[in-house]
Structures are given as structure tokens and as C-alpha cells.
Amino acid sequence: MKNIRNFCIIAHIDHGKSTLADRLLEFTKTIDSKDLQAQVLDSMDLERERGITIKSTAVQMIYEYGGEKYTLNLIDTPGHVDFSYEVSRSIAACEGALLIVDAAQGIQAQTISNVYMAIEHDLEIIPIINKIDLESAMPDEVEDQIVELLGCPRTDILRASGKTGVGIEEILAAVIERVPAPTGDPDAPLQALIFDSVFNPFRGIIAYFKIMNGSIAKGDLVKFVNTGKEYDADEVGILRLGMDPRQRVECGNVGYIISGIKTSKEVKVGDTITHVKNPCDKAIAGFEEVKPMVFAGVYPIESEEFENLRASLEKLQLNDASLTFQPESSVALGFGFRCGFLGLLHMEIIQERLEREFDMDVITTVPNVSYKVYDKKGNMKEVHNPAGLPDPTLIDHIDEPYIRSSIITSTTYIGPIMTLCLGKRGILIKQEYISGDRVEIIFDLPLGEIVIDFYDKLKSISKGYASFDYHIHDFRPSKLVKLDILLNGEPVDALSTLTHADNAQSFGRRMCEKLKELIPRQQFDIAIQAAIGAKIIARETVKAVRKDVTAKCYGGDISRKRKLLEKQKEGKKRMKQVGNVEVPQKAFLAVLKLD
Template sequence: MQYIRNFCIIAHIDHGKSTLADRLLERTQTIHSRDRKNQLLDDMELERERGITIKSHAIQMEYKYKGVSYILNLIDTPGHVDFSYEVSRSIYACEGALLVVDAVKSIQAQTVSNLFLAIDRNLTIIPILNKIDLPVANKEKVTYEIMYLIGCTSEEVIYSSAKEGRGIDKILEAIICKIHPPKGNLKAPLQALIFDSFYNTFRGVEAYFKVINGQIRKGDKIKFMSSGKMYTAEEIGNLRLKHISKSIIRSGDVGYIISGIKDTLSIKVGDSFTSVNRPAKAIIAGFKKVNPMVFAGLYPEKTEDYDNLRVSIEKLHLNDASLTFFPESSIFLGSGFRCGFLGMLHLEIIQERLEREYGISVITTIPNVSYKVFLKCSPTDIFLVDNPSDMPDIFNIERLEEPYIKASIITQVNYVGAIMSLCIKKRGMIKNQYYLMPQRVELIFEMPLSEIIFNFYDRLKTISKGYASFDYSPLDYRFSDIVLVKILINHQLVDALSTLEHRSNAFYIGKKMCKKLQKIIPRQQFDISIQATIENKIIARETIKAVRKDVTAKCYGGDISRKRKLLLKQKKGKKKCSLLVK
């Protein structure tokens, strides 16, 4: 174990994590020159298109330092706030972290958030100032900010340019010298932590694990400690660019296991497994539980695709443990799933992955958060509602509570006024502000989670000209005047379009939805009314006018009564069509 180093890379979006990982792989000769390409570890097409890391990627390297060969297990992590759960999973499998900071953009909110996750786990932090090759890089200023943030000296900050390959040797030296080897008892019963998994069509579930104590051999009988299910370790090995099969993996090392598991719900990320012959007594504790922030319904466009959608979501859940789901049904959309996501980008990525990787087109309902409902008949009973169609009658509700978050925004002083105005409009309350530097400030707000779901991040980037970064963490539930906005089309309730909104925003949302539906729904042979209601009161209405056929075109003259007769006949026909629809 003394020659093993487990570490991850944490940073904000576009600070050079993936490029730095590429240079480390090249310097340690883990990849051949013919396999070199940008974002090597980002194997999803979606990651390459967007230029962001969506999934954590683990890989093993070997590096000789002073004549001794070391094993380096690297985990490249995402930088967006919606994928912070991926970062937390990676941190639990490591003893050190490379903190990468852009020499131009400086410290961002997600950098601070991920750093605190690593500090809480007592990881060794190696600060790296990246992109020093850029002409606008401000090394002295950003170095001072890093020193102020983590309490290091200027000599400890490593200057690098991942694009040009500068500083890579110093980074590898720091990994070996500063990050301590994993701790574990080789003679103790097997205890291994699963930190990631995915589904292989031909071989079943592949799980990535870190051996905390003991050792595992190929062919051993293992037992998953949360479910109690037992399997045989058909293949184990290390995570290179291509998996390398091994006969044994010992304490402190990271690897993969294939046991021929076809049931995707048998393995849970964060679970532990042990040996059947010599089992461990306790499960590995402390793994962070996922808390979905945004909920939306996913329904197949074609009803016959429901089973395929269920299997696809189960496989995605295996690969992305932050996705939660359970079945639900809608009068208009049929059978589908209510899914929980960590944010709007997470929802968008899942929807795109379903279409690209599994070929399933889905209909997504209006995203919303989870609310606490207190009833008049039993005030002590509390139940959570994340689907507007499950909301009880308004006259039976004592009160509603909505989730609040603690929002951290780091920006330049010039944009503080505009950002405060935006947050106040979103029902936010400023709690504190810290000056990281004379020209950089961190604003702390408490605001409803529902207010940041739609368009908040884009508005924040617009008013700050891209210089503000945003991060948030859940707080608690608080009383709020929440109402159910219902949409009626031709006086019939469409449950999939209902949404829960604060009373102050309800009229605006209802009017906007009616306007949008008026443009989307095609015209018919009769008038179509679109109404938005709150507590059985209509707050907005739009009408789609009937398609008018010029029935009098064939009249070339004569008495006016001929035209009136044709128009009256048309009017009766439209009335009949309208009654049939109702």
C-alpha cells in the first residue's frame, strides 16, 4: 500500500481538469501516441459536444519516481453544481485531491464547494494554478486568493499549463510526496466500497470499487452487505484505458468486478461487499445519500415504449446514482416515471442520454420541487408532494412549506447591485457577504429552490457578463403561500400541465403557459379555449379561433339571403363538432 496513491481532480467548469488528466496520462505513458486525443477520459459523445465532464472517470497509472514504481489511481470529476454527487463519490475513494484553479477566472463557487467536501474527508489538497500560458493570466493575484482560501504558502502552489504540458512533473512529484498512501489492514476480512457502476450489455453489471480492508481474489464468493445477495467474482482487475484482468486486488487499491449480475437494482453505489467465507461485521459508513432537488415526469412518446423506458432508466440509474425514479400515470400521457434530479442541467442530460444511448424519445412534464403538506384534519401528519396532480383539495390544506437553499455567489464588486436585485426578485434574502479580495466578493443568500429552477443561472451569467459563479446547498422547509395552477383545455383539466407556484408568480406563469399553448396547439374546426385557474378561479385565458372556410366563395351574386343561409349552415356544423369534442 505504501506505493499506491489515490487522488481526484476537483475544479470549476472549464478550468482545465480534463486537459490536465490527458497530460498526466501522457507523462506516465499510460496511453500510446496513437491513442492521444483531447478529453480522453470523457468517453460520452455528449461530454465532448458540450465540453464538460458529466461522469467521474477512474483510471490507473504507473510512474517511476527516484527508481521506485508507484501506482496512481486518478478520478477525473465533473465541475458543474448539478453533478456534485459525482464529486462526493470520488472523494470517498481518495486520499488526496488536485485543486485546479484557472489563472484568469480565479476561484469560483463550485471550486469552494468541492474543496470543502475534500477538507471534510481530510484529503490532502495540492493547489495548482492552471493556464499560466495565457497572456491575461494574473498569477500573483490568483495565488494570493488560493493562499487565503486554503491557508498554504506561495511555494506550495504549483504553476502549470495543461495545454502546453508545463508543470506536470512537479504535480506528479507532489502526488507521490504529499498524498499519504491508503490505510487498511491486509489481514482483516474483506471490506470494499462501490463508488461507481455501469451496465455492460454482454457481461452484466460492472462495479468499480476500492478495497478498504483485506483482499479479493478471482473466483471468490462475495456478498453485498445492504441487500445480502451473493455472487461469484468472475473477473476482477484494474482500471486502465482498457481493463486489465488481475487474479488478486489488495487493500488500498482500486479496481472493477464483474459477477454476471443482470438485475440492475441489485447493486447500489455506496454499498459495501465482503467475502462469504470470512465476512466483515460492519458496512462501510459515511457515504453521502443523494437528495433530489428537482422533480419531473418522463413519459414515452409511444405507449408501447414504456417497458423499454423502464429498463433504460434502470440502467441509467446504475450509472448515475443521483437519478431517482418511481412509476406514475397521467390521464393524458399514460404510464411513465416520476424522476428526481439534482438540477435542470441534470434533467436535460438524462433526457438526451435516453434519446442517444437508448433511442427513446420522451415527453417531460413541467419540473418542480417537493413540498410539505399539512392537512387540517391531521396537522401532525406531514407528507411530501412532488407531483401537482397529487395535491389535496385546497380547502383541506392547513399550510404548505417549500424547500429553501443556501446560495453562494462569487462575483466581482461591479455586479453586486444587479445580482442582489435579481436574487430579491426571486424571493431571496441576503445573509452575508465576504470579500475574498478587494475586487471579489462572495454573497450568501437564502432563497426558495423553486426560484432557481428556471432561467436563474442564465440570468446570473448575463447580468454579470459571465464573471459570477453559483453554488447551492439545501437548508430546510419554510412556510410559503403556494397555489396550484391548473390548465384547462376546452374546460377539461390537463393534469400533466399543472404546476405549483408562489401566489405572486401564479398569474404570470398562468398567462405565459396559455400564450405558449395557443401557439403550439393547431387550429381546429371549432374554437378551443385555454384557461389557467387558481382555487377554481380563472386567472388567464386564450382562445384558438376555429379554421374558417369561405363557404360563400361560390356565390357570385344574387340575394344576400343565400350567403346567410350558407353561413348559418356552417355555424350549426361547428357547434355540432364542438359538442362532440366535449
């Protein structure tokens, strides 16, 4: 055990985690040069296309140092704020972390929040300045920032380049010298933490674990503590680039177990594995439940695909424990699921994965957050969906969630960022100068305001230089109203939103204008209205497509033409009674991008 090191890589988006992981794999000869490709550990097509890490990936490397062989278990983690749950799970399975900071960009918001997460778990942090080969690199200034953040001596900070391979040897040496070996008792009853799981169509569910105490062998009868289910360990092994079966996995190591589990509810990330004959006395503590921030309805386009959608979401949930869902129904869209996501990027990724991995065509409704609604009797009800809002006459007040957000930017962009946050009903808490021309602005913002397009706007007004991180702070009373969209007098519940009373009028008008562009013309007029309760606040009309019925009349009496026009008018009236309006998927998506 003294020769095992478990460590993860943490950083802000695009600071070079996956590239550095490639160099470590190459240097320790875990991967042959013929198999080498950029971002080896990003196995999903989606990750490669977007150049972001979505899933944490575990891999074991063997490295010889000082005449001894060491086993290094590395977990590469995502950097985007929406996937911080993946990072928290990886940190729970490690004793050390490589903190990577871009030499050109310096410390950013996500770097700080990941560092605090690692410090809470008592990890040994090894700071590394990456991309020192860039012309715009400023390693000395970035070194000052790291010293200020961590309070470590300058000699502890390593300089490296993931692209050219400079400093990789020093990083491996630092991991072996500074990261403590895992502590645990190899002779105690088995206690292993599940930190991830994947679905394999041929072998069932594969759980990844880290052994805290004891050891596990092939053929053992094991039990999952939280669910109480028992299984035979058909195969255990360690994670190289693929799965590497072993007869036994020892204490302190990271490995996998295949036991023919078929249903996803039986594997919970954060659960503890133990032996049936000699169980451990308690489960491993300190694993937090995920709290979804953004809720949206996901509906199949064909109603008979409902069960397939349920199965697909269950399989995705195995691979991504931060996704939550429950069935719901809508008048306009039929049966579907109300899903909880960690943010908008997370929602977009899930939607794309449903299409790519499971061939599911889905409609996603306008995302919203959860509100606490208090009635006149003082009872509280949580509402995730505007359709679940009680009658306005019964509501005493509504509390909405507020976040404490930290925005780090250069001083040039303070003005536009302040304007953006104040326009979103933000409250400025404080502003601190970190170093030179970098400033941290802390705002309290309503979560409902940032959920749609805040992050995109922040990036564009700061030319990509502002970084954003947040956590839920509290609930505060707010003057919210339910805005309904009516098509020919019929409410479309999938387009309903909860919005602040001051923004309702302008938002309703913009929504009507956008829908007028997107709803195809029918043979009758379509009235698009925005309403708060019974009060209409905005209206647009999609004009009817009209056939020229008088074309065949040339000359003759006017009454002939009038007769044809009256007949057409009757037909239009009848059609308006039976005709219904299809809302295209583009319309649901356009509402998200309303500017």
C-alpha cells in the same frame, strides 16, 4: 501498498481538469501519442460536444520516481454543481485531491464547496494554478486567494499549464511525496467500497470498487453487504484506459468486478463487497444518500413504450446513481415516471441520454420541487407533483424548501444580481469581499424559484463571471397556489404548477400567451385559460381555421348563403364536442423558458 496513491481532481467548471488529466496520462505513458485526443477520459459523445465532464472516470497510471515504481489511481471529476454527487463518491475513494484553480478566473463558488467536501474526508489537498500560459493569467493574485482559502504556505502551490504541459512533472512528484499511501490491512477480511457501476449489454453489470482491507481474487465467492446477495467473481481487474483483467486485486487498489449481475437493484453505489466464507464485521460507513432537488414527469410518447422506458431508466441509474424515479400516471399523458434530478442541467442530460443511448422519445413535464403540505388536523404529506395537492379547503399551510446559496462575482455586477435574487423572493444573509474586486453574496432563496431559469439569467447578467453554488437549508411556510391550465375547459395536468400567490397572475397570463403561439389551429375555437381553483385569471383564444363554404354561391338569394353558414355552424358545434386538443412537446419545453 506503500507505492499506491489514490487521488482525484476537483475544480470549478472549465478550469481545465480533463486537459490536465490528459497531460498526466501522456506523461506517464499510459496512453500512446497515436491514441491521444483532447479530453481522453470524457468518453461520452455528450461530454465532448458540450465540453463538460458528466461522469467521474477512474484510470490507473504507472510512474517511476526515485528508482521505484508507483501505482497512481486517478479519478477525474465533474465541476458543475448538478454533478456534485459524482464528486462526493470520488472523494470517498481517495486519499488526496488536486485542487485546480484557473489562473485567469481565480477561486469560484464550486471550488470552495468541493474543497470543504475534501476537507471533511481528511484528504491531502495539493493546490495547482492552471492555465498560466494565458495572457490574462494573474498567478500572484490567485495565489493570494488560495493561501486565504486553505491557509497553506505559498511554497505548496504548484503552477502548471494543461495545454503546454508545464509543471506536470512537479505535480506527479507532489502526488507521490504528499498524498499518503492507502491505509488498510491486507490480511484482514475483504472490505471493498463500490463507488460506481456501469451496464454492459454482454457481461451484465460491472461494479467499480476500492479495496479498504483484504484482497479479492478471480473465482472468489463474494457477497454484497447491503443487498445480502452472493456472486462468483468471474473476472476482477484494474482500470487502465480499458479494463485490465488480473488474477488478484490487492488492498488499497481501485478495480472492477464482473459477476454476471443482470438486475440493477442488486448493485448499490456505496455498498460493501466482502467474502462469503470470511466476511467483514460491518459495512463501510460515511456514504451519503443522494437527495434529488428537482422533480419532473418523464412520459413515453407511445404508451406501449412504458416498459422500455422503465428498463432504460434502470440502466441509466446504474451509471448515474443520483437519478431517482417512481411510476405515476397523468390524464393527459398516460403512464410514465416521476423522476428526481439534482438540477436542470442534470435533467437535460438524462433526457438527451435517453434519446441517444436508448432511442427513447420522451415528453418531460414542467419541473418542480417537493413541498410539505400540512392539513387542518396537523398531518404532513410530501407533494412532488401539483396533481397530488389535496383540496385547498383542507390545507392549513404549505412549507417550501429554501436553499442557502453562495454567489461569487466581481463588484461590477452586484446591482443586477441583487435585483435578480430579490425578484425571486430571496433574502440577503451577508455579503463579504474576498479579495480586490471579488465579492461573495449569500442569499436564502426558495428552491422552486431557481429551478427553472435562475442559473441562465445569473450567467447572462454577469456576462458569465458569477459562479453559483447551493445546498438545501430548511423548509419555510409560504403562500402557494396551484395554477391550472385549461384547454376548452379540460385541465391539462402536465402543465399544472405550484407558484407563489403574488406571481400567479402574471405567470398564468404569460403561459396562456405562449401556448396560443404553440398550439396548432383546429377547425374549432380553442379557449386557453389559466385558473386558480374555480377562478379564471387569464384567457387567450386560438381562432378556428375556417373553410369558405359560400365560395360556390355567386349571386342568388342571401338565404342560400345563410343556409350553408348555419350548416357549417352546426358542424363546428358538433366538432367542438368530440374534438380534442393535442399539446405539442414544444409547449411543455416553452413553459420552462418563459421569461
